[in-house]
Structures are given as structure tokens and as C-alpha cells.
Amino acid sequence: MVRKKLVHFTVIMAIIGFMLAIQVQTTKQPAVRDTRDIWQLRQDLKKEQQLEQQLLLEIRRNDEKIQNYLQNPAGNQAATLQETVEELRKEAGLTETTGPGVVLTIEPFYPEDYVGPITYTISPELLKRLINELNMYGAKEIAVADERLANTTAIREVNGVTKIGKKSISSLPIQVKVISDDVTTLYNHLKVSTIYDDFVTENLQITVSEPMPAVSIPKYNGQWRVRYMQTVKAEKEEK
Amino acid sequence: MWLPVIGFIIGIVLGFSTDWRIPAEYANYLSIAILAAFDTLIGGIRAHLQNVYDENVFFTGFFFNIILAASLAFLGVYLGVDLYLAAVFAFGVRLFQNIAVIRRIWLAKWMEKREKS
Numbered sequence: 001m002v003r004k005k006l007v008h009f010t011v012i013m014a015i016i017g018f019m020l021a022i023q024v025q026t027t028k029q030p031a032v033r034d035t036r037d038i039w040q041l042r043q044d045l046k047k048e049q050q051l052e053q054q055l056l057l058e059i060r061r062n063d064e065k066i067q068n069y070l071q072n073p074a075g076n077q078a079a080t081l082q083e084t085v086e087e088l089r090k091e092a093g094l095t096e097t098t099g100p101g102v103v104l105t106i107e108p109f110y111p112e113d114y115v116g117p118i119t120y121t122i123s124p125e126l127l128k129r130l131i132n133e134l135n136m137y138g139a140k141e142i143a144v145a146d147e148r149l150a151n152t153t154a155i156r157e158v159n160g161v162t163k164i165g166k167k168s169i170s171s172l173p174i175q176v177k178v179i180s181d182d183v184t185t186l187y188n189h190l191k192v193s194t195i196y197d198d199f200v201t202e203n204l205q206i207t208v209s210e211p212m213p214a215v216s217i218p219k220y221n222g223q224w225r226v227r228y229m230q231t232v233k234a235e236k237e238e239k
Numbered sequence: 240m241w242l243p244v245i246g247f248i249i250g251i252v253l254g255f256s257t258d259w260r261i262p263a264e265y266a267n268y269l270s271i272a273i274l275a276a277f278d279t280l281i282g283g284i285r286a287h288l289q290n291v292y293d294e295n296v297f298f299t300g301f302f303f304n305i306i307l308a309a310s311l312a313f314l315g316v317y318l319g320v321d322l323y324l325a326a327v328f329a330f331g332v333r334l335f336q337n338i339a340v341i342r343r344i345w346l347a348k349w350m351e352k353r354e355k356s
Binding site for chain 2: 007009011014015017022023
């Protein structure tokens, strides 16, 4: 009798153990498997290598700058610093820039038998899309209607009129100037882009000029507010 | 005495080695089923200690409780009421009661033994 009971308990315990194991296995996060094949692995490796190279290049450049600064006499140190400041100003878009690029013209586009409201502005969504597209194809500097786009430039609609930074677009056509290091690629990408169709649905037409050797983009004419930086106070020994 | 423990270990090893995974939506039901199984097991031990153990009651209770709990949870999902909480509550309370009874019985046995020696 006792033996039979023991067997019963054993069977029940085994079932419980089995269920418990399965439950634990189920609730445990499934192991993330690496499903990349050899080509994807190679591509990822290449991407990482490129990143490494870029970082190394940057480190070397900064090292050179530091060396320059340390080796040169006091007068030249100021010059090196000035150079860095200029470089940063250029990067922030505070200087007028000229370089190879393309000019895009956005103008109204209506069929001949069109009746209906006529818009004189371009919707911010469409403009953002265009700018994303341009950035995707390697644009370096962009100016919309002679307003330089900086990192913080807002594109939004105010009372039915699209505003880019401080400038409102209340009449068409407007020009979008783009500077790129590799204009041909940008141009070719634009030629096959579907952005034209997006513009046509809003009754706008976009024309891309041939690549030009020199496109001039005005400087950013807003105020950069420095919020998270402070000037370093000179250390006491130097006084 | 050690046979059930060995059975338990065998069950766990078997469960892990099969590499079975049930879909995440059904994990709830399995957890309820495990709770029901535990309840039956502890009830069985208590019945055994109280000398009222009956194998038919034990086995039918085991499977019936599991199925009832799982179907209650299933019904709850479709009614939008957390009915599985009812099962959790019932089994939880019974688990504690049974364990308390088992503890008392063991304690009484132990005291008896100590007095004798």
C-alpha cells in the first residue's frame, strides 16, 4: 500500500517537475540568436572598420592640433586657437559657404483645366521630406529660400504659412540650394527620386539644375545660444 | 521517501531536455496548472499524514483541478474578467491551509518522539 502511494507521488512529482521546467523555459527570455549570414557579417564588419578609420582620423587631427598648440610660441598658439574657432564657426554655419552643388527650384504646378484653391506655400511635411531626402543623399549644407538650415532650424506652419527658422515662405517659386562633396551622386540620386511625385500631389513642381561648380549658401543669421558651455577661468598659477 | 524527489528531478530534467516551449499566450494557463498541481500534491501529503489518503480522489483531483483551473483562466480571458485570480486565490489559500496542517502533524510527531526519548 505504502509502496503504491510512493509510486503515485513519484508520478505526480514528475509531472509537476516537467510542467515547471517547461514553464521556466517559456518565461525565460528566448535566447537571441545571431541570424546574420556571411554577407551581412561582412557588411557589418566593413561598417565598423570604416567607423574605426574615421575615428582614428579624427583623433589624429586633434592630436596634430594639440601638438601645434604645444610647440608653437605664444603668438602662434592664439593663431591655432583662432583657426579652430574659425573651423567651428564654419561647421556651425556661421560663415557664407561656396562649393559644388545643385539648385532646386520649387514652383507651382497646375494642370491647365485646374479649378480650385491655389497655394502659395509649401507644406512643412513636404519640405522636411525633401530635406531628409537631400541629407540622405549626402548634402552638406542646405539653404531654403536663402535661409541656411542649421541643426536647430525649425520648419513649421504658422497661420497657414510655412516658416523656416525666421523666414516665411509666402510666395513661390523658391530655391533650395544644396552643397555636397559628391555632387554627381547627389544629382543622380535626385534624378531617380520619388520626391517629384510627392511634390506633384501638392501641386508643386521641383526642378533640379545641372551640378554647378560653385553654389553659394548664405550664413546662418540667427543667434546661437550657448547654454551648456562656460568659459574656463584661468588657473591661479598662471596669474 | 526519496522516490518522489527523484521523480521530481527526473521531471525537471526531462522538461529541460525536451526544449519545448509553449506559446507565450498560454504561459498563464500553465502557471495556473502548476499551482493546481501543487495544491493537489500538498493535499495528498496531508491526506496521507491524516490517514485519509485515497488514490482515486488523489488522481482525479490532480487532473480535474488542473483542467478546471486552466478552463477558468480561459473563460476569464474571453469574459474580460481576471477569473484566473479566483483559481490563484482558492489554490493559494488551500495550499497554506494544507501546509499548516502538515506542519502541525509533523510538529506533534516530533514532540511525541522527543518526549519518548
